[in-house]
Amino acid sequence: MSPAAELRELTVLVDTGRWRETVLDSVCLVVPAGLTALLGESGCGKSMVAAALTGSLPSVAHRTGEVRVRGSVGFVPQSGVTAFAAERTVGSQLDERQQLYRGRSVEDACKAAVYPAETLDLYPHQHSSGQIQRAALAAALLSEPDLLVVDEPSASLDRGTAYEVWASLRAYADTGTAVLAITHDGTLLAETGYADAMVFMRDGRTVAAGSLAEIQTRANPYLEGFFQ
């Protein structure tokens, strides 16, 4: 079966008029069914990869190369608050999306995203960053996308909740879908073994890819830094 998503020689040049930089440089990436983790130092282009896969590259970005996506795509942005309109409660927006997609129930999506039902009546800005990130995950899970792209799903969470969210992503991948999760948390991935594949980026390029076991056999200080 063809992969859920694929980038072939994707190059993205950002040109704002005052600033011009190649932020992705001939990136090749395959996202099959299962859980793929995308790691790399800050600013190396991980969110740009997410933007390319979700069709949301900024207007200042000029793209060459191929982006192939098979089926529907769900996206959980790095800042969960941007997944919601500001003036309505999270609960009303989840209800609205549920009626639109008629996929899983709001209750089920919230449970899978480890989002507490007690905060459904709050407006997006009244949530903590960890809460709104999980609400955004619940929103994305409602449509049961074939490809789920999640940007830093556990960055604002305590350790225990981070494990729960990653377990949910693992469970979603186990339903036969593809999950691409951007993260800095190599230690959690090493402890849990949740990722089927790990892809590492540096300076706009992919520099390594493989299973956890394959990555950990490489004597490479850049890669080792993510597991300390």
Ligand SMILES: Nc1ncnc2c1ncn2[C@@H]1O[C@H](COP(=O)(O)OP(=O)(O)OP(=O)(O)O)[C@@H](O)[C@H]1O
């Ligand atoms: N909307 C945008 N317009 C112009 N440049 C952008 C935009 N978003 C990101 N960039 C630039 O693209 C480059 C890659 O940024 P990106 O957000 O993809 O990095 P990242 O690896 O996700 O970093 P982090 O781990 O800190 O989130 C950076 O130089 C950044 O300044």
